[in-house]
Amino acid sequence: MTPAPEKKLAPAVASKPKPFMAFVMDEVTRSQLERAAEDAGFAGDVYVGDTDAALATLAEVVPARHLVLDLADRTDLVAAVNAFAEVCQPDTRVLVLGAVNDVAVYRALLDLGVSDYLVKPVAGPQLTAALVRLGAEAQPDTGDKAVSAAGRGTVTGVLSARGGAGASTVAVNLAWALSVEAPGKCALVDLDLRFGTAAMMLDLEPGRGFKEALDNPGRIDSLFMERAMVRATDNLSLLAGEEDVAAEPAVAEGALDVLFDRLAGAFDHVVADLPRWRLGDHVKHLDRLFLVTEPTLAGLRDALRLKDAAQALAGADLPVLIVLNKGGAAKKGELTEADAVKGGLPKPAYVLPDEIKVQSQAQATGKPMVQIAPRAKASRVIVEMARDLAVDDGDAVPAKSLFGLILGGRTKEAGP
Known part of the structure; x- marks a missing residue:
């Protein structure tokens, strides 16, 4: 070697x-x-x-x-x-x-x-x-990537209403689908540096230096982006960390401002898997937020609280889209979509059926569900989410077959 x-x-x-x-x-x-x-x-x-x-x-x-x-x-x-x-x-x-x-x-x-x-x-x-x-x-290359508000990438946050609701699964699969369905480059950012699972779901080793950069925002420059981000496919790069669980990583004032500014300047689409800590610092950088909840009473309660908190922190004009996940997982005690709406939750923008077998296969192979099982119902919903985001961002979305999720998102190791 x-x-x-x-x-x-x-x-x-x-x-x-x-x-x-x-x-x-x-x-x-x-x-x-x-x-x-x-x-x-x-x-x-x-x-x-x-x-x-x-x-x-x-x-x-x-x-x-x-x-x-x-x-x-x-x-x-x-x-x-x-x-x-x-x-x-x-x-x-x-x-x-x-x-x-x-x-x-x-x-x-x-x-x-x-x-x-x-x-x-x-x-x-x-x-x-x-x-x-x-x-x-x-130097003359200022057409498609002009440094202006119109030319910057958009930032989509994904947040769980409760632990285990499935935000990381949604974030990883959404980023993968965006990298295939939408033109341009996509970044997936896992901001939970202690317990995040995005790298594991893609069978990747996190890059180095993320924690140090958050503690010293002067390090967050283009060289940091090149060294710390790991490429998952030609169009998808991952920024993540795996730090000591005994101590919460320090985040210097202004570090997240610099980080999101750099990411939006370098990528067409940014998907951020958000922990619930430092919610105010995270949501103010978002163009939209997907709030993922299970169809349970506790999930309904916390989704309502987090929606109100996010819009209070970032402004009432922040789009908060509800994703009802794991529908059908519980045979008893599960709230229906109608029950959730009656309880005060906005009508879910997307409903993901439970795909326990497919998810188990995805975890075992270290590949996203949308790649290994593009015909699964949940995969189809996530592809719909990606295409809707691309349209909202003004991208022309080409028609693709289901095989596009496999062939278009092939990693370098997979070969031609």
């Missing part, structure tokens, strides 16, 4: 440096690249390791938009770049370093979308100039 590459941090520059990631073969190139990056206005991580280690690292993180790849250990550079294309975003700007001095290879790499190719050894001024060009290429 190839060992993980050694990480070296390039020095930051003062005037809003552009984030980048670099993977180089040796310490000489690392030192040279760090100096060139600083001169060109970049800051980020420089890793020392071979091409296999670089591919393994990029498969586990969300890559920076600017990427430097040292492929001096490969003779077939076209094949190597194609391998990296499988783990990078389509808009990634790439500078390649290599040992092959062949104009045909240079032209082939440019045809693949590589921004530039330099043959090693590279002089410092030449490397700096290439990095300046790399950063300049990305």
Whole structure:
């Protein structure tokens, strides 16, 4: 097994440096690249390791938009770049370093979308100039992702009225369905850093640094997003943690403001699995809230209380949509939808039937219910939720077959 590459941090520059990631073969190139990056206005991580280690690292993180790849250990550079294309975003700007001095290879790499190719050894001024060009290429890209209210992603919160009502299940499946049904990228955020289960449901290891970033919001920048978020599929990334259950993670003042601002700026859709603690700090960042409750008397009581509290904290115009979950799970003592409405609960926007067998299968495989059983009744309701959200957000939702949930949301490991 190839060992993980050694990480070296390039020095930051003062005037809003552009984030980048670099993977180089040796310490000489690392030192040279760090100096060139600083001169060109970049800051980020420089890793020392071979091409296999670089591919393994990029498969586990969300890559920076600017990427430097040292492929001096490969003779077939076209094949190597194609391998990296499988783990990078389509808009990634790439500078390649290599040992092959062949104009045909240079032209082939440019045809693949590589921004530039330099043959090693590279002089410092030449490397700096290439990095300046790399950063300049990305500047005109202000059309679809303009930094304005209209161009920002929307944030949907999912909250359980009571423990075990199923908010995490709804959040994970909704995020997965959104990543397939709606255009653009989706982020799933599990804000319960001690007992959250989103990562477990997707069979992923949480990224590192979430707790520290909430305690020090100055760390919440684009580099943090690249390192801490874990990719579930091409269009779905997860931000979660798994911290000591004995101590509640500290959240500095303003940290959640910065976090949600960054997420909404980087993703088209953000689904946040919310714990009930710090409700006021969470709901003020939402465009809508799904309140998940079981059809029980206690669930009805707490759903009413939380709806009133959320709208008191965030404003009466916050849309609070009731999701009645696990319908039919209890044969006796269960309230019907009509009973819930008579009790004062708004008419549920969605009713999810109990799917105990499918849920058990999902937990055993570490895959969302909507992926493994798209024909299940609950899966169909969640897909309806995702499509309704996409329409509300102004996205044109293409018609998809049920197989789209499996094929469109395939993970990298699944292959073509």
